[in-house]
Amino acid sequence: MKIAIASGKGGTGKTTLSTNLASFLAETHKVVLTDLDVEEPNSGLFLKSELVYSEDKFKMIPEWNKTDCTLCGNCQDVCNYHAVIKIVDMIMVFPELCHSCFACSELCPTNSLPMIENKMGELKHFKTDSFDFVESRLTIGEEQAVPLIKQTLKFIDSKFNDDFIKIYDAPPGTSCPVIEATKDADFVILITEPTPFGLNDVILAIETMQELKKDFGVVINRYGLGNADIEKYCKENNIPVLAKIPNKRKIAELYSKGELLWDKIPEVKTELEKIVLFLKSNSLLK
């Protein structure tokens, strides 16, 4: 079972819900939590865990080998990203623009652009007392999150079998990194807050999930703040509201220190139980 936790707007509680739900579910199930917000991975800040494995992650980029190069310029012509250019008697490669499509390399008549590994980030596997946790972190200056997300998901699928509940902490927004992080999920939980920004952005996230034909539900965080427009919107559009996490300064304070909530704040535990009940009644959980 794969559950992705996403949101249109950042800062609505994705990481809070991911870490708390993972920890809560781990009382009764085998769980692996994966932080796919590779640009700003935060889940690990809330977990006491021990590192068990780490590896560098690479993307493939072309490297110019001038020995046999005839400077025909084919590489520049076939690169749609302007990542390979010919200047006078040189071929220059711009790694941050390269999408690793291999066209320049494989279509080079003299094999002068072999593909080499270029580090784009790190993957780390941790163990907490009760569940596994995997995080990937994009190197600063690398612009593309998608290749790292892809490789992280491959790692999860090779390391953890279907007995595990796989929880993905997705990146914010609605663009390509979010699609990559949610497209394999069996169910997506969209977390939002009851403010005009929250409403605007959750509608974008809902439209994205509908476009992807995903099953999804909404969790309202900081419930009691703002207004009731989100509840109204979900009701009118038949979108299930799975839980409402109350707006409490105490929660914000615990969060600020990097602490989990469900074992300290009974209302949070009650709301997590509602989510689990929903997942069970929809056969998403045993």
Added chain:
Amino acid sequence: MKEIVVISGKGGTGKTSITASLAVLGGRDVVVADCDVDAADMHILLQPEIAKSEDFFSGELAVIDQDICTQCGKCFDVCRFDAIDVNDGIHIVNELSCEGCGYCARVCPVDAITNIPLNVGKWHISNTRLNQPFVHAKLGIGADNSGKLVAHVKNIAKEIAEEYERPYVLVDGSPGVGCPVVSSLSGAHFVVLVTEPTVSGLHDLKRVYELVNKFHIKAGCIINKSDLNLEKTNEIIEFLKQENIIHLANLPYNESFTKAMTDCKTIVEVDDNIIKETLEDIWKEIKQIIK
């Protein structure tokens, strides 16, 4: 003309609320640009009237003409993005996975594949309710190339500022450290970092500052919700000192930000409160710094 970019690394720190407040304080001096094209929210507070809208094309999408295709599978073999689906022997492009590299079209032996320009969103030039030029955009669902749309929004805002002699372009940047943020930062004269005293706020601030540092842009920081965790606030202040980042101000945890937002207003328009005064001081200080 000077360009001020507001970013935060982490979402939900109050970046957009603060940027919109600075926009109100800047009045006729500023052209406003919302470069958080993925989840743009500034229009909610500035209630713009759209004067001009245009589609934005960037990148390409492969399309297979089934009348010509011989289903040889060469496209499937070369695609590194798993973007060619095979259903009952028929090769189809998966539009969400295709990254428009064009490799498939180049190797297709019967020229059945063409690349069409991709409409990735819309951009607008508007007038805010305060009568300021406002450039904003909406990225299409699942679209790539948000960095290019960000660059476009910024360029249009700069052109307007130059033509109408407005001294400042004020940019609401995007979250994270990837391509949209890189585009938001390029060419900026001053960066305002909005953070909060939480473990994740500080963590994300450090990462995004590493990026700012690569661009050698002068930066100032606002610690929002500063009384939520005084220990973390002090830790942030320590970090700012270490890195020579100007500590612009602390703003207390205050739900009037949200109350203002539900009325579609910025906090500086609500009433005479301490936050309003602090934001006025911040705006003055920023102007002084980039003079």
